Structures are given as C-alpha cells and as structure tokens.
Amino acid sequence: MSVKSIISRCDALFEDLDFHCVREWKQAHPGALAIGYMPIYVPRELIHAAGILPVGILGGGDRLEVIHGDAYYQSYICRIPRSTIELAVTGRLDCLDGMLFPSICDVIRNLSGMWQIKFPGKYVRYFDVPQNYESDIGGQYYINELQVLRDDLGRLAGRPIPDADIRASTAAYNENRRVIAGLYQYRAAKPWQVPTAELYLLLRAGLVLPVEEHTRLLGEYLAATDAEPRPVRDNCRVVVTGMFCEQPPLGLIKSIEMAGCYIVDDDFMLVARWLLDEVPLEGDPLQNLSEAFLKRSAESAAKFVARREDKGRFLIDSVRHNRAEGVVFAAPSFCDPALLERPMLQRALNREGIPYTAFKYAENSGQMQPIREQAGTFADSIKLWSE
Amino acid sequence: MNATVLNPRDAQKDASMQLQKDMIARNYDALATAHEMGKKVSSTFVPGNLNELLMCFDLVRNLPEVNSLQSAMRKKTGAYIMEAERSGHSEDVCTYVKSDLGMMAKGNIGPTGKPLPKPDVLVLSYTGCFTFMKWFELVRDQYGCETVMLHVPYQADGRITGNMRNYVVHQLKANVIPTLERVSGVRFDIDRLREYLRESARAEEDLVWVLQSARNRPSPIDAYFGGVYYCGPIFSAFRGSKEASEYYRLLRGEVGERLAGGRGPVTPEGDMAEERFRLVVEGPPNWTSFREFWKMFYDEGAVVVASSYTKVGGVYDFGFRHDPDHPLESLADYCLGCYTNRSLPMRTNMMCTYMDEYQADGFLVNSIKSCNSFAAGELLMLREIEERTGKPAAFIETDLVDPRYFSPANVKNRLESYFQMIAQKRTRAAA
Ligand code: SF4
Ligand code: SF4
Secondary structure, three states: OOHHHHHHHHHHHHHOOOOHHHHHHHHHOOOOOEEEEOOOOOOHHHHHHOOOEEEEOOOOOOOOOOOOHHHHOOOOOOOHHHHHHHHHHOOOOOOOOEEEEEOOOHHHHHHHHHHHHHOOOOEEEEEOOOOOOOHHHHHHHHHHHHHHHHHHHHHHHOOOOOHHHHHHHHHHHHHHHHHHHHHHHHHHHOHHHOOHHHHHHHHHHOOOOOHHHHHHHHHHHHHHHHOOOOOOOOOEEEEEEOOOOOOOOHHHHHHHHHOOEEEEEOOOOHHHOOEOOOOOOOOOHHHHHHHHHHHOEOOOOOOOOOOHHHOOHHHHHHHHHOOOOEEEEEEEOOOHHHHHHHHHHHHHHHHHOOOEEEEEEOOOOOOOHHHHHHHHHHHHHHHHHHO | OOOOOOOOOOOOOOHHHHHHHHHHHHHHHHHHHOOOOOOOEEEEOOOOOOHHHHHHOOOEEEOHHHHHHHHHHOOOHHHHHHHHHHOOOOOOOOHHHHHHHHHHHOOOEOOOOOEOOOOOEEEEEEOOOOHHHHHHHHHHHHHOOEEEEEEOOOEOOOOOOHHHHHHHHHHHHHHHHHHHHHHHOOOOOHHHHHHHHHHHHHHHHHHHHHHHHHHOOOOOOOOOOOHHHHHHHHHOOOOOOHHHHHHHHHHHHHHHHHHHOOOOOEEOOEEOOOOOEEEEEEOOOOOOOHHHHHHHHHOOOEEEEEEOHHHOOOOOOOOOOOOOOOHHHHHHHHHHHOHHHEOHHHHHHHHHHHHHHOOOOEEEEEEEOOOHHHHOOHHHHHHHHHHHHOOOEEEEEEOOOOHHHOOHHHHHHHHHHHHHHHHHHHHHHHO
C-alpha cells in the first residue's frame, strides 16, 4: 500500500464521527462489545483480553457542530467534554457498551458522573490510578483496581478473563508500542519522511482499529514512507507538548510544520505510548501492568512528580534525545493541568537554555494564521540563534 | 473567614464570633513568628486536611486557600492575580492558585499584614481537586520545600471501598507520618491523635446541630453566608483543638437561643426580617464582594438553608464523625468523604435530600469560573434536581477571588428574577 492510501484510510477513520468501523467490527463479531475510553491512559490490555474492542474517544474536533453540548458546560470549561457529550446525546456513541474515564482532571472525572446520570444503562467506570509510585502502596492499590476492572469486563463479556489472555493481549500491545516507538524514532531521524499530520492520523487510527490491525498498518506505513523519499526542508526541530487531552485541529499541526518546524516529539495519544518499555509476560499479568505504570511510564501534567528536581526532566530528556532545538507549548484553552504545568516546565527549560513558545487552542479553532505566524517567528529565531 | 473584615452585627458581637476572630488572629501570629520560635510550619488544603495529625507534630498550620479568601475579602487578590498572570500564569486557570502565587511574589505578606513563613512541609492531601497537585508543585518549585503527597481516590461509584481506605491508611503510615516526624523532629504518638480526634467529634456534633437548625422555620442561620463562618474553625487550622470545641459549644448555644426566640439569621445589617425564600445553594461563594453578594439575598428575604460549600472541608451531616478508636481509618474516611471527592450522582442526591429535608423553595448554583472541581457538571445537576424536586432552579456565575468576574448588576438581575419566579410558582400552587 502507498503512503497516500494508508493515510487516506486513516483520514477516513478520523473523519468518521459515527464510528462506522466500530459498528462494522461489532457486526463482524456478533455478541462482542466495544468500550470507549478518554485520554490519557487506560490499560487497554484488559479490555482486549475480554474480547472487547477498546475505542478511544477524543471529542468531536472541528468537524462536529456542538448544539446540545453547550447546554451542559459553562463557557469557561474546555471543549472536549461538551463535544463528547454531543457525540453521545446525538447517538454517535451508541455503538459503545461502556465508557472508561481516566484520572486526568476534574472535568473528565465529573464527566464520569454525568455519564452515570445520563446513560444509566451503560457501563461507566472512572479509572483511578495511583499518584503514589511505590509498589507496595500505590502498586497494591492499583493491582486491586485493575482486578475490579478485570472482573467488571469479565462480567460484561460473559466470561472471566484468564491470566493467559491478559498475557496474550499484553504481547499484542507490546508489539504495538514497539512499532510506534520505531515510528517515532524514524520521524526523529527523518522528520521530512513522516509529516506529523500523517503520524497523528496513524495514531488516531489506533484508537478505533483492533490493535493487531493497527500494528500491521503502522508497519506498512513505515515501509511505504521509507520507499518514497520526500524533500528535506530547512526546518528547525521542535517538541510539542500540552496536547494530551483535547485535540488540536489537524490544521494546527500542519500549520506548525508549514511554519518551518519539524515536530520530533509530541504528547499526542499518550495511551499508546504511556508505558515506556515492554511489559513482561512472565509472572502475574496485573502486577506487570502495575509495575510498568509505576516505574516506567510517560510523564504528563496529570501525574505527580515526587521530587522537585525531576520536574521537567522528561521533557528535557525528550528534547535532548530527539535533538530538538526548541519546545512548542500548545495547550487547550481552560485546561488547568496543561496550563498550570507550563510555567514549571518553562522554568526547567530556562535552566537548560532551551527556547520555547506557547499558545492556546481549542479543538474547533478555525484561525490558523496567528499560530502559523507565531510558530514561524519561533522557527526563525531558533535558526538565527543557531547560526 | 475573618470577623475583622466582615462582621455581622459589629456592635454586639456574639461570643463565638469574638472567639473565632481571636483564634484566627492567633494563628496568623503563630505563623508570623513560627520560625523565630523554633516551630515548623506545614501548608495544606482545606478539603482532606489532616489537622489533628499535623497537631501531633506541633506544626503551625498554614492553609493557602484560607489566605486567598481572606485576602479577597480585603480586596487584595485582584493585584495578586495580575502579578501571577504577569509572571506567566494563564488567565484561564484557578484564581486561588494565582492569588497565592501572586501574594508570594509580592513578599508573602499574609492577609492580616503579617509575613507568612516559608513552609517546612507541604502536605499535599489530594482530595477532590486535581489543581491542588499543580498548586503545590508550583509552590515547591518556588520554595524547594519538602512535599508529601496523600493521594485520596475519588468516590466515583458512590462508596468508599476497602481498597481505597487501605491505600490512604497505608500512605499515612508509610509516607505522611514518617515525613512529618522527620520534618518536625517529634515522634508520632497515636494516643495524642486519638485525643484530638475525640475533640473533633465533639465539635462535629455541635456543627451538625447548628447546620441542621436550618430545618426550622424561620431558619435561625444562613447556611451559606453565615455557614462559611460556622465552618471556619473546623475546616482550617483548628479541628481537633479544644478551642474549636469551645467555639462550637458557644455557637450551638447562641443558635439555640435564636431558635427559641423564633429569630431568623443574623446578617451584616442585623437580624433578618422576614424569611421569604428558602434556598439550597451549590458552589463556593464569591469572596471579593462577599458582603454585596449576601445583601442581594437578605434584602429579598432569601435564606440559604443548606449549601454544598459548607461540606467542602468535610461532610458530617450524614453521620460521619472522626473516630478515636480507628484513628487512621477515620482520617482516611474523612478525606474520602469530602464533598468534591464525591461523584456527581452523590452530590446530586445530597442536594435533593437537602431540598427535601430543609423544605427549600429553590436550588441555586453559584458557578465559579475558577473551579472545575465544582463547576464541571453543575448544569446537569441543576436540571436533574429541578426535575426530581419540581422546584425552580437558577444559575449565576462569579469567581472566588478574582474581582473581574463579579458582575453585580448581572447577578442581582438574575437573582431578582429568580425570586420572582419562586414567588409566582408559589402563588400558582396556592391558587
Ligand atoms: S482539556 Fe484539560 S481540562 Fe479539559 S478535560 Fe482535558 S485535561 Fe481536563
Ligand atoms: S479548582 Fe476549585 S477546589 Fe481546586 S484549588 Fe481551585 S478553587 Fe480550590
């Protein structure tokens, strides 16, 4: 398959706000269920092991007209919950048999309760994760929570989930993570070969496709893009951060690149990159997932950093590792986690002499010109200083 | 919640009011001189505060939220917030945080004009609000002081599970207590904790009696504007102390007298005349124009008979008491049970119960721009409660400590039309 055809497939999945592919999957698997989840992290391995399709829900983007959703939210709350409610009340999420709301912020947390009130027949779970990262404290708590989720999913699926199935699913997601990590490495090495708008669409596809199919698709893309050399531009290399929940319009990602920046790392769709290493397959599968979560997972604003000196380290490491020349902070308007985090990260970057720029967006932002100009000025200033 | 700023019935101060004023002043004095006196200082948040535990280590207790609201009442927060925004904080985020950071940037002079010390330990009891975590990360970033996290899981399914309780207790034992021992140099004595918890339970008993006095007609208290005073000591640096128990004993006596005399609540302009509307209010108050805001209610004869904000630092009216026989477990249950740590269906049920038990005429949401923890989902709550109780509901928007978001004309208009609507509904029902 060519790059074009792969990306146009991903684009179609991205554009499809009615989740036809989920409906088709369910038709092809009579009796099987699908469960939605919001950013930033849920252990999809358990859902998969129950034979249930995990479906990532990231709001309605700039393609959805929000009519009902605004009646649920004050103007000073971000957009993703209102467009997610819109998707639900307009029947677009009817194909989902339940929803998981990860522990990311008060808005998503409260949305889990709204879901309980609005959709009493559906399975709803707020998936709490520990902020204590010690195995015998946070780990023990987390393993018990994983067990509750496992039991719930087993009940929904009509069969208990054996360890062996969790191991098999963990292997499937290990493989997916491995290929995604490869794709990120490849982009960092040759960003002109993997425009971030393409990478973004590829990752989005992973939110609705079965993991095995997604892994295959990624592999095909890598081979296809490597076989189609593209022109190298004199862009500067940046890491973008802050886009872990409400999504930027695709046009915004394109604008950053068109303005002269190669994005060499990002925090899109963290669910797919949350666990940083392979999760071991031997031993207790829940304990393995727990240890991976506690000891080797990505950092985001939703996570407590226990030591002051470690704050910002993850971002700085990414800058160094990916040989980035600067950081673009792009946060959704009214996003407390991302916006409160930002000054601390900026101070950490200041200490390291890493330049940055910052702006806000909404999932339905229409005007890209100011962002393009800002990113362009930033790229120019980096080039100027590096000369 | 300081009587020096807003002082109902200035001329004839109730004994409880004077006591609270003295307690608060003493605590600010203690903070100002703590390091000079060789004392260590803790900072912690109102929801899920571990005051009894902190007292076991002789720590002087600072509560940044209380500083913010006190500063707001003294009209200082506008400048603090601007200062924080100038130094790079977004206009979109919680203004409590910005007010605190702005105050620090401007020399960290507390609301009473005395300096606030650098905390020796930040006790990040992470209950009911994600912003707390960022807030203390930001303070730690500035001061570099020791931070200990107590992660309190959310009651998403409307109950406290054994796993949640064990997790909290485990953190108390393995992290919080050893850190406090190390920072303070004082060994933990569980019997001392039990004694404080016994005092807490006494005070809680009296507080609940006071809050529930609003079930009477007329209500002898306003459970929102007055309620924030009544909750002051128990939500802040005093829960577990003898002076807090004394405060609540006095308060109960005073409210009992009002009740016996058939008197309504005390307002800044004296006793409220006629009780015309009984309301349940969801959401924090506005502090920058607190007095003006309150006047919009009592001028119309509107009394708040129950509120969610007076449960933000602990929910006691459904039976929970700190329990000296199960000290750590009961601290865990306390943290887990704070209002904003409860799921939206729980909060909705609570408000419906209040509507019923306090015979309210209406439900009002004061939605706070800053506070996602309260605000996200309030519009759905409002519709649900209206539907379930058949009583009219209304919605206003203000902010806690950012004066830019208090628009008196708008709020007043809305309230007036709301009161008219309740009156009309009542007339129709009587016809
Ligand atoms: S965009 Fe930010 S505030 Fe909004 S739901 Fe996501 S994490 Fe929460
Ligand atoms: S978001 Fe709300 S609960 Fe949290 S710190 Fe701000 S005002 Fe307090």
